[in-house]
Amino acid sequence: MKRLVRFTLNGAVREEAVADNILLLDYLRDGLGLTGTKTGCDGGECGACTVLVDGQPAFSCLMLAGALDGKTIETIEGLAEGGRLSVIQQSFHENLGAQCGYCTPGLVMASEGLLRTNPAPSEGEIRAALAANICRCTGYVKIIEAVEKAAARLRGEAAA
Amino acid sequence: MNAVTPIKSIGEYVPMIDGPEKVSGRAKYTADLPAAGGLVGRILRSPWSHAEIISVDTSAAEALPGVTAVITGADCDKTFGVLPIARSEHPLARDRARYRGEPIAAVAASDDATAKKALALIRFEVRELPAYISSKAALAEGAVDLHEKRPGNVERAVDFELGDVEAGFGEADLVRSESYSTAEISQAHMETHAARAEYDPLRDRMTVECSTQVPFYVHLMLSRTLEMPKSKIRVIKPPIGGGFGTRTECLNVELICALLARKAGGMVSIRIDREETLVTSRGRPQCEMTLKLGMKKDGRLTAASLELVQRGGAHSGYGIVTILYSGSLIYGIYDIPNVKYHGIRALTNTPPCGAMRGHGTVKTRFAFESLLDSMAREMGLDPFAVRRINYLAKPDKVPNLTDNDLMVNSYGLPECADLVEASSDWKARKGSLAPGRGLGMACSHYVSGAAKPVNWTGEPHATINLKLDFDGSIVLLTGAAEIGQGSSTVLVQCVAEILGISMSRIRIITSDSAVTPKDNGSYSSRVTFMCGRAAIEAAENLKGILVAAAARELEAEPKDIEVLGEIYRAARQDKGLSYEEVVTAALRDSGTITAKGTFTTPDFAQGGKKYQGAAIGSTMGFSYAAQVVEVSVDTDTGRITVEKVWVAHDCGRALNRLTVEGQIEGSVWMGMGQALSEELVYHPKTGLPLTSGFLDYRIPTILDSPPIETHIVESLDPLGPFGAKEAGEGSLAGFLPALTAAVEDAIGIRFTELPLTPDRVFAAIDKKRRSEAAAAKKAGKAD
Numbered sequence: 051m052k053r054l055v056r057f058t059l060n061g062a063v064r065e066e067a068v069a070d071n072i073l074l075l076d077y078l079r080d081g082l083g084l085t086g087t088k089t090g091c092d093g094g095e096c097g098a099c100t101v102l103v104d105g106q107p108a109f110s111c112l113m114l115a116g117a118l119d120g121k122t123i124e125t126i127e128g129l130a131e132g133g134r135l136s137v138i139q140q141s142f143h144e145n146l147g148a149q150c151g152y153c154t155p156g157l158v159m160a161s162e163g164l165l166r167t168n169p170a171p172s173e174g175e176i177r178a179a180l181a182a183n184i185c186r187c188t189g190y191v192k193i194i195e196a197v198e199k200a201a202a203r204l205r206g207e208a209a210a
Numbered sequence: 211m212n213a214v215t216p217i218k219s220i221g222e223y224v225p226m227i228d229g230p231e232k233v234s235g236r237a238k239y240t241a242d243l244p245a246a247g248g249l250v251g252r253i254l255r256s257p258w259s260h261a262e263i264i265s266v267d268t269s270a271a272e273a274l275p276g277v278t279a280v281i282t283g284a285d286c287d288k289t290f291g292v293l294p295i296a297r298s299e300h301p302l303a304r305d306r307a308r309y310r311g312e313p314i315a316a317v318a319a320s321d322d323a324t325a326k327k328a329l330a331l332i333r334f335e336v337r338e339l340p341a342y343i344s345s346k347a348a349l350a351e352g353a354v355d356l357h358e359k360r361p362g363n364v365e366r367a368v369d370f371e372l373g374d375v376e377a378g379f380g381e382a383d384l385v386r387s388e389s390y391s392t393a394e395i396s397q398a399h400m401e402t403h404a405a406r407a408e409y410d411p412l413r414d415r416m417t418v419e420c421s422t423q424v425p426f427y428v429h430l431m432l433s434r435t436l437e438m439p440k441s442k443i444r445v446i447k448p449p450i451g452g453g454f455g456t457r458t459e460c461l462n463v464e465l466i467c468a469l470l471a472r473k474a475g476g477m478v479s480i481r482i483d484r485e486e487t488l489v490t491s492r493g494r495p496q497c498e499m500t501l502k503l504g505m506k507k508d509g510r511l512t513a514a515s516l517e518l519v520q521r522g523g524a525h526s527g528y529g530i531v532t533i534l535y536s537g538s539l540i541y542g543i544y545d546i547p548n549v550k551y552h553g554i555r556a557l558t559n560t561p562p563c564g565a566m567r568g569h570g571t572v573k574t575r576f577a578f579e580s581l582l583d584s585m586a587r588e589m590g591l592d593p594f595a596v597r598r599i600n601y602l603a604k605p606d607k608v609p610n611l612t613d614n615d616l617m618v619n620s621y622g623l624p625e626c627a628d629l630v631e632a633s634s635d636w637k638a639r640k641g642s643l644a645p646g647r648g649l650g651m652a653c654s655h656y657v658s659g660a661a662k663p664v665n666w667t668g669e670p671h672a673t674i675n676l677k678l679d680f681d682g683s684i685v686l687l688t689g690a691a692e693i694g695q696g697s698s699t700v701l702v703q704c705v706a707e708i709l710g711i712s713m714s715r716i717r718i719i720t721s722d723s724a725v726t727p728k729d730n731g732s733y734s735s736r737v738t739f740m741c742g743r744a745a746i747e748a749a750e751n752l753k754g755i756l757v758a759a760a761a762r763e764l765e766a767e768p769k770d771i772e773v774l775g776e777i778y779r780a781a782r783q784d785k786g787l788s789y790e791e792v793v794t795a796a797l798r799d800s801g802t803i804t805a806k807g808t809f810t811t812p813d814f815a816q817g818g819k820k821y822q823g824a825a826i827g828s829t830m831g832f833s834y835a836a837q838v839v840e841v842s843v844d845t846d847t848g849r850i851t852v853e854k855v856w857v858a859h860d861c862g863r864a865l866n867r868l869t870v871e872g873q874i875e876g877s878v879w880m881g882m883g884q885a886l887s888e889e890l891v892y893h894p895k896t897g898l899p900l901t902s903g904f905l906d907y908r909i910p911t912i913l914d915s916p917p918i919e920t921h922i923v924e925s926l927d928p929l930g931p932f933g934a935k936e937a938g939e940g941s942l943a944g945f946l947p948a949l950t951a952a953v954e955d956a957i958g959i960r961f962t963e964l965p966l967t968p969d970r971v972f973a974a975i976d977k978k979r980r981s982e983a984a985a986a987k988k989a990g991k992a993d
Contacts, residue, residue, distance in 0.1 A: 085242035086235020088451070090400045091484040095904035098400060126235035135234060143229035146872045150694025151232025152400040152451025158233060181913045184904065186400050186452050187694055189879025190912040191920075192872055 057118040060128030068115040075099045077115035078125060086126035086155045090184075097183030100156035101125050107163035109182075126155035129162065138162055138200040147196030149187035157183045161197045169205055173198070216710025216775040219703040220932050223868040226699045227713065228449070228692065237449045240404035240421045241481040248406070248477030249278055249318040251470045252325035253463075254332055255486070256307035256314050259341035259559040259897030260356070263305055263314070263334060270331035271317060276324035279473040280332070282315045286469055290431040292459035293664055296365070296526035298357050299562070301435055301465035307336070308356055308524035309561050310897050311489030313462050318470040318478045343897050345498065345521040345556035356524060356557045365522050365555040366530045368537055370821035372613050373548030378513025382504030386585050390499045390577040390962045392946075393889035394521065396491035397566055398909055401451020403490055404481040405464040407471035414438070416472065419446045420464040423453040423691050424731030425721050427665065431460035432468055447721035453693035454880070455566040456492055458733035459527060463490065485902040492527060492564025493890060495520040495555075497536075497573040501581050509586060509596035513548040514540060516574065522555045523562035529555045531664065531826055532563070535570020538817075538827030540578065541612045543623065543655040543834070544600040549613070560892050561899075565733060567880060568656060568942040576964070579652040579947035584960060592640075593651050593951065594631050597836075598624070608928050615818025616827050617661075620935065622860025622925030623653060623834035629858040629921045634838040640955070646845060647853070650951025651838045654944035657829035658927075658936040659736025661815040670808035671736070672744040673727035676705065676752050678803040682793050684709075684752070686718040689729025690741040695938050696869035697737045701745045703865055704931060708749035709756075710775040711789065735936030738865065739830050740809045742931030748807025755803055759796035760787055815929075831927045833940035834860040837878060839948040843956045848972025850953060852882060852914075858921035859941050863933035867922065873938040875918045881945025883910050889965050 052067040059082075068077060078084040078101070087110055090098030099110040102124040129136040135143060138161050148154040157180060164171060164179035171179065176197050185193060231237040268280045283304030291297030302313050315332050319325035342348035348356070348363040356363055379385050405420035416438060422428050429445045432438070450457070463482055471478040482490065498519045504512040518536055522529040537551035566572075586596035602612075602621055609617045630651065631637070640649050663671065675687040686705055692698040698718045706713045719725055729741065753773065761768040764787065766780035779786025787795070796803060817828025837857040843850050857878050864870040887908040891900040901907040926933035946964060954960040959974050 079242075083244075084235075085238065088239070088401070089241065089481070090402065090451075091904055095484070096400065130234050135230060139230075139233040142233045144225050146225065146229075146868050148226075148229060148232045149696070149872055149876065150400065150452040151228075151237055151449065152239065152694075154232050155235045177912050181911050184400065184909055184911065186398060186454070186880075186909065187876050188872060189875040189882075189918060190915045191875045191879075191918050193912070 053116050055116060055119040057120065058122040060124055070116050072115045073111055074113040074115050074118065075110040078110060084125050084127050088152055088155060090152065097160065098153050098156045100159045100183060102159055102163055105163065105166060107160045126158060129158065137203050138165065141196045141200035141203065145192050145196040145199060147188065147193045153183060153185045157185065157193060161200065165201055165204060169201060171201060214774040214777050216773065217706065217712050219706040219713055220865050221863065221867065224699060224703060224866045225868060226696050227702055227718070228698060239401055239451055240406060240419055240448050243406050243419060243448065245406070245479040248479055249320065249474055250322045250325050251316060251318050251467055251478045251480035252322065252329055253313045253466060253480070253482065253486070254315040254329045256303065256310055256312040258307055258336060258338055259310050260339040261307050261336040262339060263303065263307060263336050265335040266315065267333040268315065271328040274324065274328045274331060276320040277317055277328045279318040279470050280315065280328065281469050281473055285473070286435050288435045288437065290435055290460055290465060291526055292427060292528055293526065293530055296530055299525040301462050301469060309559050310899060311486070311561055312524065313466060316466045316470055318474045341559040341897050343558060343560060343892050343894055345519050345558060348556050348558045356559070360557055363557040365526055365557050366533050368533050368551065368553040368823060370537065371550040372820060375513045375515050375548045375550040378548030379504040382512045383507045384585055384589060385502065385504045386581060387500060387502040388581050388584065388962060390501065390580060392497050392573050392576060392964045394493055394496040394563065395566070395884050395888045396488055396493040396890055396907060397452070397454035397456035398907060399452030399454055399456050402482055402484055402487040403461060403463045405467035406477065406479045407468040408477040409471040409475060411475045415442050415444070416468055417444045417446065418464055418468050419448055421450045421457060422447055422464065423457045423693050423733055424459065425691060425723065426689060426728055426731055428460045428464055429723055430665070431465060435465050436468055436472060445723045447691055450693050453732060455564060455569060455733065458565045458731065459492065461490055484904070488890070488902055488907060489561040489899055492562060494566040494572065495522055495532065495563035499573060499577045501577040503581050503585060505585050505589065507589065509589065509591045509599045511544065511546050511600050514546050515550040516540060516577065518553045518573065520555050521558050521560065523558060523560045525562040527562045528565045529563070532565065532570045534823040534826035536574045538614055538616065538824065539571040539574055541614045542616045542618060542832050543653060545602050559897050567877065568939045569734065571656060572943040572946065575654050575943035576946040579944065580950055580962065583947065583951045594627055594636070597627060597653055609814045614820060614824060617815050617829065618832055619929060620831060620862060620925040620927040621834065622923040623836065625923045626834055626836040626858035626860050627653065629923065630836045630838045630856045633919060633921065634856040636838060646956055647840070647842045648952040648955030649838060649840050650948045650955055651836065652944040652948035652951065653834070653836045654940055654942070655832045655834045656936055656940035657734055657827065658739040658831045658833060659829055660734045661811040661828040661830055662817060662825045663730050670810045672729060672740040672809040674701065674741060674744040674748040674807045675727050676748045676805045678752060678793065680797060682790055684716045686716055687726045688718065688720055688741060689726045690737045691721050691732040693732045695732065695873060696866060697732060697741065699869065700738055700865050701741055704742050704745040705749040708746055709753055710773055735939050738934055738936065739930055742865070742934060743809035744807040746807065746931050747809065748805050751807060752803065752805035755796055755805060756792050759799065760792045763787055763791070763795045830929055831862065831935045833936045835941040835944055837941065837944045837948050839945065839952045841949065841952040841956055843953060843971065845957060845975050848968035848975060850886060850966055850971060852916040854916050855918045857918060857941055858923050859937060860923040860925045861937035862927040862930045862935035863924050864922045865932060865934050870922055870937040871920050874920050874941045877939060877941040878918055878945050879910065879915060881942040885946045885949045885964055885966060886910065887965050887967060
């Protein structure tokens with residue numbers, strides 16, 4: 051069975067007939083070719099598939115595409131403007147918040163969700179916001195640094 | 211003009227050149243490659259730990275609409291394996307399945323759902339055999355042999371004695387022996403294994419793109435199992451989501467994918483899931499050890515004897531190398547006059563183990579540093595002091611060899627230890643922390659590339675090509691596998707530094723066998739050292755061509771040409787030629803320029819022959835690390851919190867300080883996972899994997915992870931590229947013993963079995979409380 055859903059994806063309104071049983075993750079990757087969102091586990095364990103749903107970080111592997119009606123979805127592909135990196139993306143790049151890069155889209159989206167609602171998070175708040183995202187390369191040290199510096203830059207403080 | 215200077219790249223904080231693609235989601239990993247028009251592959255896995263396969267019926271699966279190809283063990287009778295002397299494995303099990311999860315059949319179908327349906331239609335008739343989940347059971351008398359050529363289920367037994375160990379123990383003031391054990395762990399890299407294979411029936415050619423650290427070894431094994439000439443095969447490695455050793459040998463996934471593609475006559479994509487990836491980890495083996503050390507009153511070691519048994523899993527893999535490393539890397543860090551080693555690699559009905567970060571050294575180092583620390587405590591010696599008195603002498607020649615002929619030409623361990631002692635304020639804080647809080651320290655080391663590769667061909671270890679053409683850009687071509695460690699960035703840095711130009715002038719193309727020179731791949735921390743040396747040589751050769759062209763244009767001698775980055779001039783007064791002008795002049799002579807550099811390890815680096823397998827452990831140089839770990843232990847729950855880590859790592863010249871820091875932090879943290887929470891568990895009777903996802907296989911989250919204060923020590927290796935050595939593995943092993951030492955400092959219990967999960971810690975605390983209470987009661991009665 052398919053159902054008709056109308057939603058906003060990375061700023062553009064879409065109306066699509068989607069299968070009842072397709073996960074948002076698979077719909078994004080296989081249906082739309084938005085492969086920036088990654089599959090890292092068998093469901094809800096790693097955070098690599100994190101996207102923003104109505105501005106909040108969510109696991110796209112635990113959500114059906116059929117549940118998208120009326121919602122606003124943002125993926126890693128939607129952050130860059132005019133092909134330039136967003137402040138958070140730039141900070142992950144400059145501060146080595148990404149090594150192999152596989153968990154990075156999920157972590158960037160989780161950070162984006164955090165900084166929109168909390169522009170000056172403490173280290174503890176950053177840790178809490180990223181607790182559902184596993185990174186196997188960095189030991190998280192430089193991820194925290196990347197988010198702190200991005201937050202400072204977004205607040206208009208000294209360049210990170 | 212005098213202000214013109216070459217641009218510096220080496221020794222700076224350089225963000226990774228492929229970073230923008232990763233942070234923007236544009237990087238295409240294997241499973242992100244377009245699959246349109248192709249088929250989906252799925253693997254059927256053995257539900258038996260050990261079974262003889264009597265017959266297979268694939269007819270129902272083949273008849274299912276949408277299924278294009280079904281393969282079983284009957285489709286390939288060729289074995290594969292990373293060591294030419296130990297190839298025990300078929301892409302799909304034939305005759306016998308030896309572990310739960312071993313591939314036994316595969317299908318290619320129009321979509322994933324059909325593929326899954328088809329797998330369920332394949333019928334096997336088997337006779338179950340006794341399954342051995344522990345090394346002890348597999349090695350027991352009368353056990354059925356897993357492999358005909360490995361009687362007694364011994365993959366390899368290693369014995370050596372250098373010096374006179376009994377005499378050494380005789381000279382000691384204190385001799386102690388202790389047993390240790392570590393659990394099997396997984397690399398648990400974030401990208402599950404994936405492959406896309408495209409067979410061209412018109413030309414009989416195969417192209418395979420897969421998540422691997424060793425495209426060259428994959429190429430060899432594809433040729434072997436497909437029985438196709440190497441020239442008909444092309445292997446490409448896209449960006450990969452982590453390595454840590456899980457893909458340092460060809461895996462069954464890419465071979466099965468290619469076998470399916472050929473049978474289907476088209477393109478097949480496979481992405482195995484997390485549960486499958488955990489049984490295809492090729493992780494660090496479970497290990498039982500007994501270590502005996504002899505020590506003088508001042509802490510000086512007189513002898514060491516290590517007995518070690520590794521549970522290797524069902525196939526050979528890297529096993530022989532691992533068991534040899536675990537012995538040879540007793541050496542290379544301290545001066546120990548007499549050493550004896552007895553190692554056994556057992557074959558068991560569990561998934562095959564492999565080469566994980568810190569290959570072969572982590573277990574040995576855990577036991578060694580633990581016992582050293584315990585004995586220092588017993589002797590009333592400071593943990594730093596007992597290391598210091600056993601340091602190697604500072605190298606004063608090249609080659610400088612250990613007793614087992616490993617090369618140590620640079621040795622920054624003393625500086626590492628001094629740095630973490632000072633930065634952690636060890637002297638003031640050790641012994642004066644609050645109850646339940648403790649400090650521990652340990653040292654470690656690791657190789658910078660195996661000097662003798664497992665697949666010995668006699669060729670150079672590394673080859674780098676540089677192409678310079680009309681547009682003035684330089685294309686660096688290398689087979690070196692970028693796996694997230696920053697190898698592409700460091701190679702571009704090396705070339706930019708020699709030429710004194712901006713890194714932005716250089717593009718890099720990696721790991722495509724049709725385009726790039728052969729490279730052995732990313733393992734044993736070889737790339738920076740070996741490919742770095744080759745890159746430097748290639749850049750020097752290119753510079754020579756440009757200097758010669760500039761000299762002709764300026765009517766000067768090449769030796770008089772000064773290269774100031776993008777200005778080439780003959781004398782200080784001369785305004786010189788721009789880089790573009792020099793390139794134009796050079797191209798006029800020869801057309802498109804290709805400059806090449808290679809690196810070959812010298813004979814004296816390749817280890818000795820004092821015992822069988824003594825070449826394993828031989829390397830161009832060792833990195834060194836020391837770390838201090840501070841913990842707090844909640845005695846009500848048994849939960850350990852790592853409050854902070856201070857680490858110092860000697861990587862010779864830090865070519866890229868940013869990525870060196872990242873590698874050190876990642877290593878320390880990965881050691882923490884092994885020490886505290888990670889453990890692959892199989893049901894002791896059935897062999898069923900009990901840790902099949904990240905809810906059961908516990909990787910530390912950001913909430914569990916401490917601040918890590920990283921210090922870089924630059925001992926400048928005389929043979930390293932700009933003096934560099936490895937940075938990505940050596941800091942891992944020290945964490946484990948530093949943690950158990952810190953826990954002992956906190957609660958007075960020395961743990962010898964890892965990981966220190968809260969239940970294990972709490973049980974020990976409870977036992978100690980009970981025995982103390984019983985002793986107090988007894989003492990009360992005696993009064």
